[in-house]
Amino acid sequence: MEKVWLKSYPPGVPAEVDLNACPTLIDLMDKSFREYSQRGLVDFMGKQITYAEIDRQSRALGAWLQSLGMAPGSRVAIMMPNVPQYVVALCAILRAGHVVVNVNPLYTPRELEHQLKDSGAEAIIVMEMFATTVEQVIKQTNVKHVVLASIGDMLGLVKGFITNYVVRNIKKAVPAYNLPGATWFNDAVSRGGGMTLKMASPGPEDLAFLQYTGGTTGVSKGAMLVHRNVAGNVLVSEAWLEPALHTDKPIEQMKVVVALPLYHIFALVSCLWLGMRGGALCILIPNPRDFDSVVKALQPHKVNLFPAVNTLFNAMAMHPGFQQLDFSDLRISNGGGMAVQRAVADRWKALTGSAIVEGYGLTETTSGATCNPVMSDAYTATVGLPMPSTEIDIRDDEGKSVAIGQPGEICIRGPQVMVGYWQRPDETAKVMFDDGFFRSGDIGVMEANGYIKIVDRKKDMILVSGFNVYPNEIEDVVAMHPGVMECAAVGVPDEHSGEAVKLVVVKKDPALTKEALAEYCKENLTGYKRPRVIEFRDSLPKTNVGKVLRRALRDAG
Secondary structure (H helix, E strand, C coil), X not given: CCCHHHHHCCCCCCCCCCHHHCCCHHHHHHHHHHHCCCCEEEEECCEEEEHHHHHHHHHHHHHHHHHCCCCCCCEEEEECCCCHHHHHHHHHHHHCCCEEEECCCCCCHHHHHHHHHHHCCXXXXXXXXXXXXXXXXXXXXXXXXXXXXXXXXXCCHHHHHHHHHHHHHHCCCCCCCCCCCCEEHHHHHHHHCCCCCCCCCCCCCCEEEEEEECCCCCCCEEEEEEHHHHHHHHHHHHHHHHHHHCCCCCCCXXXXXXXXXXCCHHHHHHHHHHHHHCCCEEXXXXXXXXXXXXXXXXXXXXCCEEEECHHHHHHHHHCHHHHHCCCXXXXXXXXXXXXXXXXXXXXXXXXXXXXXXXXXXXXXHCEEEEECCCCCCCCCCCXXXXXCCCEEEEECCCCCECCCCCCEEEEEECCCCCCEECCCHHHHHHHECCCCCEEEEEEEEECCCCCEEEEEECCCCEEECCEEECHHHHHHHHHCCCCEEEEEEEEEEECCCEEEEEEXXXXXXXXXXXXXXXXXXXXXXXXXHCEEEEEECCCCCECCCCCECHHHHHHHC
């Protein structure tokens, strides 16, 4: 296969990266904690916490986790927004020799129960405002150990106390819960401080993350990401960003905006791990929808790297507070997770002077597989070029390569491609070719210069603000409602989230109302999965073998 994209590579970007430069995430952490100890690693609510302090606390928490007696490779879940405790927990779990299971903190009990049971997680580290969800499902899972964190844990005695008081008593943001035997985060760190961490020494092929995704079927599956996948993609991304970050105008310390949730693969790799690798300061935004708080968090900084999704770029560009921020040293605005619209790219560039550099990847490819050159100054309407050490082949339904300029399924091979789905060899076989290429399920065209344009989706996935929503999951939940005969979920355009879920239902109970169905969905589906439009029909369009024609429903609007 001719790598036509290499002709379009920017000067200084290598075709391949040396994966031995950082074989595992333990290597990445150790080097960064050693070289950047006195720098700030995270900035949260105006407080900077150094690499040395995250190093110390993660060693202590890791030692405490080891004292619980879990076997090496045991799964430990993290259910938190973007807070410093997330970073400590992440490093601690890996240093202790365990596997991280990232959990969306807004999951409903049903969604959380599935993920904890499927992963076999034995412990969970959770922010207290989501503890009530854990309480509702813990008895149905293997979870034996619960660590409870509060927002103010790492803000110091006075600020931490005030913050927790406001969150608990004024904002009433912590629903009542009962988790007897749970350990407070700061207590676990304190106890672990008197223990010795037996630092794990995993190999590049050892499991680091179970990162859950709907894949192509809608059943939430754990993508098995080994150390090579994550550390390798950090090296790939670092090489790709080099032209913008190391110019004749040096950056004393790179500042990364972490507005995307760290439990999502895009932010995990492109913000946190990439930031740590380069000794960056990561500005943590726990709630990116609170734009006034985002402005306040960014005000003291001249940020350099700003990864986000189309909807976030758009909302920020429209908010008056962003006009007051200093974007004079913004080197890269990295767009992913969903298609970046031309109007949004133009608006963002007018505001910041920085063009949005669009890329493409999936959970199964540990985030990025392609990206536009970071020095691009214009909207390309493509997802760019295959990144270093990464190959893209456009294939037909029989798995054969198609000609340049012809549409086909985007297939990806590289160090970032997962090793498979957790305990689902049948599902793994559906998406992996024998030659190591992963089937993305997306239809694209490779142009003669190597740039890739996505033209359609093979799967019926709905993309809501960068999050994958799978119709099968929605339909399975709604079909369990006693008043529903049959249903179908499709994506419809939405100016705020790119797409929104539309639910079309054939009623079994004539008395069923849209309001009742919406309330049922609220109880069983997290926010971005809930239908924004509900429509009742007498029947659903189907093929002659009875398969629902989702495309016909989408086309009907």
